[in-house]
Amino acid sequence: MESVSGNPIPRRIARYGRPLLVVALIIAILQSISCTSTDRSAADRDSRPKAEISPAWVSEDGRKYPYEIILPPSDMVMVLVPPGPFIMGSDEGRDDAQPVRTVWLSGYYVDKLEVSNGIYSRFVEETGRRVPIFQWLDEVNSPGFAVCGVSQFDSRAFALWAGKRLPTEAEWEKAARGEDGRQWPWGNEFDRGKGNFHWNDDPWEKVGPVGAFPEGASPYGALDMAGNVYEWCEDLYDPDYYKRSPDRDPPACTEGELAVMRGGDWVKGHKASRCWERYWRAAPGTSLGIGFRCVIDMDRAIGLLAAKPVE
Ligand SMILES: [Ca+2]
Numbered sequence: 673m674e675s676v677s678g679n680p681i682p683r684r685i686a687r688y689g690r691p692l693l694v695v696a697l698i699i700a701i702l703q704s705i706s707c708t709s710t711d712r713s714a715a716d717r718d719s720r721p722k723a724e725i726s727p728a729w730v731s732e733d734g735r736k737y738p739y740e741i742i743l744p745p746s747d748m749v750m751v752l753v754p755p756g757p758f759i760m761g762s763d764e765g766r767d768d769a770q771p772v773r774t775v776w777l778s779g780y781y782v783d784k785l786e787v788s789n790g791i792y793s794r795f796v797e798e799t800g801r802r803v804p805i806f807q808w809l810d811e812v813n814s815p816g817f818a819v820c821g822v823s824q825f826d827s828r829a830f831a832l833w834a835g836k837r838l839p840t841e842a843e844w845e846k847a848a849r850g851e852d853g854r855q856w857p858w859g860n861e862f863d864r865g866k867g868n869f870h871w872n873d874d875p876w877e878k879v880g881p882v883g884a885f886p887e888g889a890s891p892y893g894a895l896d897m898a899g900n901v902y903e904w905c906e907d908l909y910d911p912d913y914y915k916r917s918p919d920r921d922p923p924a925c926t927e928g929e930l931a932v933m934r935g936g937d938w939v940k941g942h943k944a945s946r947c948w949e950r951y952w953r954a955a956p957g958t959s960l961g962i963g964f965r966c967v968i969d970m971d972r973a974i975g976l977l978a979a980k981p982v983e
Pocket residue numbers: 868869870871872874875876877878938
């Protein structure tokens with residue numbers, strides 16, 4: 673009788689209670705293992721060297737320098753050019769890039785992209801600097817396009833606002849071609865599809881957006897160092913400067929009537945965009961094909977509290 677042996681419900685509990693208890697224990701153990709595993713993963717992530725989370729170049733004294741940083745107020749991505757030697761100059765073309773030699777540079781960060789209209793307009797708003805002279809042309813004034821129509825003086829003023837500076841010719845050249853003496857940022861064969869050049873198949877007949885040709889990246893990841901807009905350097909143009917400048921951290925040349933710009937523009941082709949080609953213009957002058965990018969010394973960048981790795 674159920675009444676004698678007890679309520680059927682307690683009996684079921686008695687009958688299934690042990691297996692249920694075992695199952696509950698197994699679930700609890702599995703949950704415990706799962707939580708422990710999750711906690712361990714989190715702990716592992718937290719304890720991993722930052723270099724694994726945000727890859728960094730490590731100096732001989734153990735300092736870590738992220739390969740990419742962003743600095744306010746321009747908030748542009750900058751890529752690292754670690755200290756070391758590179759092959760500068762060329763035996764081709766005019767003799768102003770001769771001789772070919774090895775030059776050693778301290779480390780620095782260079783803007784990954786040319787300065788855009790959008791970023792330049794923030795500088796204009798904050799400082800009252802004149803607007804670039806071709807901004808009335810709808811075909812060049814899109815916020816994402818490289819700024820053009822700026823003088824070397826304008827570019828320097830922007831660099832000062834951004835807490836940076838214009839590159840020396842040597843810094844510009846190394847950022848463009850890396851260490852191995854290549855002709856273009858991507859290698860030794862010209863490719864119209866790797867930059868905004870004249871007569872190529874891209875949608876832009878004049879200046880175009882910054883960063884539109886990722887396959888044209890330099891060994892350090894800088895884009896558009898061949899084509900789109902010429903880029904002002906800090907140097908004045910001396911045709912003999914490559915012959916007489918020091919082999920270690922050559923400073924910007926301060927003697928000359930004209931200012932240096934590099935990399936060719938949207939109206940030029942393969943020759944002007946060779947990494948070692950030097951070109952020039954009056955420092956107060958400009959054109960639809962002249963813009964710029966900035967650099968900052970590596971240690972100065974890291975010393976700034978606002979410097980942070982790019983996620
Ligand atoms: Ca084009």
